[in-house]
Amino acid sequence: MIPHSSTFGRPRTHVERSLLAASVLAIVLAVYCGVVFASGAPRSAWILPVALVMAGALTVVAITRFTLFLVIVLAIRSSLDAAKLASIDATVDAGGGQPTASSLFDPSSMLAVLFICAGLAWLVVQGRRPAELRPHPAVPRAALAFFGACLLSLLGSRAPAVSVGEVLRVLAFLIMIFVVERLVSDDPTRRGPLLGAVFASGVVPVLVTFYQVVTGNGLVDLDGLMRPVGTFWHPNSLGGFCYMIMIMGVAMLWHVRGRARLGLVLLVAGLGTALVATAARGAWIAALIGVLVVGVLQDRRVIYAALVAVGGVLVAVPSVLQRFSDLSQNYTAGGYEANSLVWRFNHWIEATSLLPENPITGTGLGTARLILYKEVHNDYVRALVESGIVGLLAYLGLLAALFIAARQALRATSPVPGVRSPDPSRGIAVGFTGCVTAFAVSALTDNIMTAVVVMWYLAVFAGLALCVGVPGKETQ
Numbered sequence: 001m002i003p004h005s006s007t008f009g010r011p012r013t014h015v016e017r018s019l020l021a022a023s024v025l026a027i028v029l030a031v032y033c034g035v036v037f038a039s040g041a042p043r044s045a046w047i048l049p050v051a052l053v054m055a056g057a058l059t060v061v062a063i064t065r066f067t068l069f070l071v072i073v074l075a076i077r078s079s080l081d082a083a084k085l086a087s088i089d090a091t092v093d094a095g096g097g098q099p100t101a102s103s104l105f106d107p108s109s110m111l112a113v114l115f116i117c118a119g120l121a122w123l124v125v126q127g128r129r130p131a132e133l134r135p136h137p138a139v140p141r142a143a144l145a146f147f148g149a150c151l152l153s154l155l156g157s158r159a160p161a162v163s164v165g166e167v168l169r170v171l172a173f174l175i176m177i178f179v180v181e182r183l184v185s186d187d188p189t190r191r192g193p194l195l196g197a198v199f200a201s202g203v204v205p206v207l208v209t210f211y212q213v214v215t216g217n218g219l220v221d222l223d224g225l226m227r228p229v230g231t232f233w234h235p236n237s238l239g240g241f242c243y244m245i246m247i248m249g250v251a252m253l254w255h256v257r258g259r260a261r262l263g264l265v266l267l268v269a270g271l272g273t274a275l276v277a278t279a280a281r282g283a284w285i286a287a288l289i290g291v292l293v294v295g296v297l298q299d300r301r302v303i304y305a306a307l308v309a310v311g312g313v314l315v316a317v318p319s320v321l322q323r324f325s326d327l328s329q330n331y332t333a334g335g336y337e338a339n340s341l342v343w344r345f346n347h348w349i350e351a352t353s354l355l356p357e358n359p360i361t362g363t364g365l366g367t368a369r370l371i372l373y374k375e376v377h378n379d380y381v382r383a384l385v386e387s388g389i390v391g392l393l394a395y396l397g398l399l400a401a402l403f404i405a406a407r408q409a410l411r412a413t414s415p416v417p418g419v420r421s422p423d424p425s426r427g428i429a430v431g432f433t434g435c436v437t438a439f440a441v442s443a444l445t446d447n448i449m450t451a452v453v454v455m456w457y458l459a460v461f462a463g464l465a466l467c468v469g470v471p472g473k474e475t476q
Contacts, residue, residue, distance in 0.1 A: 180462075382447070
């Protein structure tokens with residue numbers, strides 16, 4: 001008889017016991033969820049227990065192996081919005097979801113709080129570094145100024161509880177930048193797993209999007225179109241996620257080999273297809289601009305391939321042209337806006353009418369959608385209205401600092417003339433430049449700052465770029 005403490009005649013290791021316990025727990029949770037879901041119980045009855053157990057497990061991982069914790073967080077974050085406790089109709093109508101008491105127990109919210117606590121604790125434990133090993137000061141200073149402006153907006157907030165939640169979102173974004181930078185700066189070998197986790201996060205959203213398009217299940221009716229949302233709660237959020245990961249993926253194609261390149265090609269193709277399916281015009285434009293930036297900085301063949309791909313989409317998917325055809329008409333015969341762009345212009349004017357209430361610190365983060373019952377659809381206007389002139393200047397300063405970080409990374413990885421060898425650092429520098437450019441463009445018409453998952457992955461790329469941009473720092 002095989003002893004209880006052995007596996008095929010040898011003692012079990014600590015890892016094997018942990019894997020066995022995790023497997024048993026996963027089976028129990030799967031059975032529980034299946035029974036509860038089949039019984040017709042509310043979503044919270046099966047989502048909350050799983051979320052609490054996972055939060056406990058991740059807490060242990062964060063304490064014992066922080067790098068593994070971050071890899072897991074990045075790999076699963078893109079799939080967690082599908083587990084929100086709010087109804088999908090209410091969330092889509094609100095352009096991303098109104099803050100509610102139940103949203104505090106969403107798996108994504110619980111993960112954000114856990115990451116903030118773990119990330120801050122980890123950074124404190126690491127302590128200060130010598131000045132020569134620190135990143136370019138533009139981003140830390142701009143991040144501190146931006147966070148300060150967000151805190152200042154709480155003073156005149158018309159919904160303090162909502163604004164606190166938004167401030168925590170911003171804090172998580174900023175912590176992610178510095179956690180990634182410190183991790184990779186201390187040990188460059190961590191860069192691969194972090195990038196791998198980011199790219200792996202795109203698999204489930206792409207597969208779910210394909211399922212929705214093929215079967216028609218899970219589509220939402222917006223602008224008279226049935227549009228997929230993937231694992232998110234709005235097609236625009238799916239579009240933002242797709243272009244962010246896709247641009248970095250295109251940049252890294254030149255710097256990976258073998259199966260990694262094949263997997264990246266398939267992922268980029270899947271993300272591009274999902275992006276087209278979203279019918280998110282702003283995301284389309286941002287993606288094209290970001291890819292063109294990559295082509296200019298890395299290889300002109302990317303530009304030619306992008307133009308060929310756009311031509312192929314226009315021919316194969318006539319609905320893409322139809323999405324732009326209504327822009328030629330401003331108003332219908334009944335006096336209503338004929339397209340979402342005209343609607344946005346009118347809405348921006350309506351939103352800025354709130355500014356005189358508190359022009360210095362604004363109405364408070366997250367309050368515009370509560371007052372106007374709809375999202376602002378412009379992050380620059382949103383920053384002005386919700387955090388005042390101080391907040392807008394700080395937001396523009398942070399954007400400028402991210403571009404400075406991109407420039408530093410590009411300079412630190414300038415290719416040697418005549419030498420075309422793989423250089424992941426160069427791919428990161430080029431990809432981040434394309435991503436931050438696309439982000440700045442997308443912010444003109446979308447609610448990217450409220451798309452937490454998109455901001456987290458942008459923060460990862462920013463942290464990697466900061467590490468690349470440290471003069472004399474070895475990142476190979």
